Amino acid sequence: MSLPTRTGRNERDFVLEDAEFEVIRQLVRQHTGIALSDSKRELVYSRLVRRLRRLGMDNFGDYIDLLQTGPDEELEEFSNAITTNLTAFFRENHHFEYLTETALPMLQKRNAASRRLRIWSAGCSTGEEPYSIAMVLQAEMSRFAGWDVRILATDIDSQVLGHAMAGRYAADRVERVPSRYARCFTANDDGTHSIRADVQSLISFRQLNLMQPWPMRGPFDIIFCRNVVIYFDKPTQVELFGRISSLQREGDYLFVGHSESLFKVCDRYDLIGKTAFRRLPG
């Protein structure tokens, strides 16, 4: 049984025809790179029905017309609705341990002349990933005193970026932060926790669609691109990691998500640990 919504319509009053799902699938693929399988039909339906209701529309055909002929703002809302933004502080913590124990000491030596460190969190969602990187860097700052250290954090989704920039998190989100980084937060009266300004100031947040041209030229000493390409098909992954590799030099680091791999995707990296890679020469 479907329940009446606040607008008085039952959710199932909206019908998503096969042909409409196909068009939506193509639009998602073109705009975000995300390849939706048939099994995602229900998910797409429930996320887009909310947009239809908000816009006062009563069918998917009109919504598709709006996407194809209307202002770009709706394409942005559309991709915000489709993207999956699951993340956590110190998710796949072995990467952050590797950073502290191996990558940062190595880069301290390698970049001693330039005294410059550049890190990119590509697909940063609500900010937990770049803030985890910043906390590690902050703890290691004695290595990099006087250095030019910057983290670029990008995502296609304007909504999650707004959250990331605010840097304010519910208590249960902060629980997984190792206690040695507790000093990176200040507690607010409402029970939330804010990232301290000195940690936040290491990061520049920018909206960036990985499928479109990128304004930055690199090189990046370290790139985190984790749990993003899992939603892309192989040809899109090949193209993306080709572009990512062109922003890195020999010896630079790349971290991908736990279920992702560069096998038959990009041969410009050497596997050096669990989902951790270093750029090969050339």
Ligand SMILES: C[S@@+](CC[C@H](N)C(=O)[O-])C[C@H]1O[C@@H](n2cnc3c(N)ncnc32)[C@H](O)[C@@H]1O
């Ligand atoms: C599952 S989250 C991963 C967050 C974080 N990297 C982590 O591993 O915890 C995937 C993120 O990729 C973003 N994303 C998906 N397609 C994108 C695209 N074409 N360009 C930029 N970001 C994209 C989504 O908006 C989402 O925030």
